[in-house]
Amino acid sequence: MAGLESIGAFLAFCTQRKPRFVHPIPQRTPYEQMLIDLEDGDAAVLTAFNWARQAQNAPAETILAEWRRYAESERASVREAVGVRHTLASPPPSGQLEDFRVRLGGASPELLEFYGRHDGASLFADVEDGGSGLFFFPLAEMAAEREGVAERLEEPAVETVEDGRLQIYGKPAWLGSAVIFGGFGYAPERLLLPTTGEHRGKVFLFSHDPLQLVRIGTSFGELLDRLRLQPITLLGSYGGNSYQGASAFITDGAP
Numbered sequence: 001m002a003g004l005e006s007i008g009a010f011l012a013f014c015t016q017r018k019p020r021f022v023h024p025i026p027q028r029t030p031y032e033q034m035l036i037d038l039e040d041g042d043a044a045v046l047t048a049f050n051w052a053r054q055a056q057n058a059p060a061e062t063i064l065a066e067w068r069r070y071a072e073s074e075r076a077s078v079r080e081a082v083g084v085r086h087t088l089a090s091p092p093p094s095g096q097l098e099d100f101r102v103r104l105g106g107a108s109p110e111l112l113e114f115y116g117r118h119d120g121a122s123l124f125a126d127v128e129d130g131g132s133g134l135f136f137f138p139l140a141e142m143a144a145e146r147e148g149v150a151e152r153l154e155e156p157a158v159e160t161v162e163d164g165r166l167q168i169y170g171k172p173a174w175l176g177s178a179v180i181f182g183g184f185g186y187a188p189e190r191l192l193l194p195t196t197g198e199h200r201g202k203v204f205l206f207s208h209d210p211l212q213l214v215r216i217g218t219s220f221g222e223l224l225d226r227l228r229l230q231p232i233t234l235l236g237s238y239g240g241n242s243y244q245g246a247s248a249f250i251t252d253g254a255p
Contacts, residue, residue: 006221014086016251029074092119107195110221132240145180
């Protein structure tokens with residue numbers, strides 16, 4: 001699906017009932033496995049255990065009790081299904097939308113259309129942890145977001161292709177006119193769209209580790225299609241622990 005059709009399809013997707021990520025229940029959590037490995041005398045785990053004793057200047061019984069508490073906490077936090085919600089903001093003031101249209105300069109009709117309907121959004125937000133998810137920023141916040149990204153990148157910019165994806169290290173010339181429209185909750189990763197230059201209209205991810213820009217889509221409409229059809233791919237990498245390791249995304253269908 002391409003173009004403005006992606007907007008309607010995505011907005012319909014956001015109305016589906018009981019959206020949730022399904023997670024396989026682990027036989028053992030990481031700390032449960034560490035306790036077993038410790039009992040079995042695993043060399044690496046013994047090293048970590050002894051380091052913890054030295055760092056905390058504590059007896060073995062104290063560290064063991066601490067690890068057991070961690071294991072219990074991990075097990076208690078395991079969720080077979082992570083319920084999420086989508087919240088779409090009201091349309092922006094007409095003056096802000098007109099400024100945004102001028103700023104885009106025709107680089108992304110889909111992004112303009114989306115913001116003509118909704119001045120930002122909270123997508124795939126964990127209902128138990130509202131800070132996890134993907135957030136589209138209000139128009140009034142985009143300039144500050146761009147400054148935040150620009151401050152972390154230095155010139156010159158170097159482009160390379162790794163694993164079939166364009167990656168840019170440094171600050172490209174087009175960054176000053178780019179639109180920073182999205183971010184991943186607690187994470188510093190951001191989504192941006194150049195409005196000038198050879199990558200005009202494409203979607204990039206600002207990654208903080210390593211510090212780089214990665215092209216992840218050919219258009220905003222394509223990004224919405226990916227979120228609708230394969231949300232685990234993007235959210236599993238950057239959305240937080242709520243989505244890592246998810247095996248499926250399901251809903252109860254249209255309202």
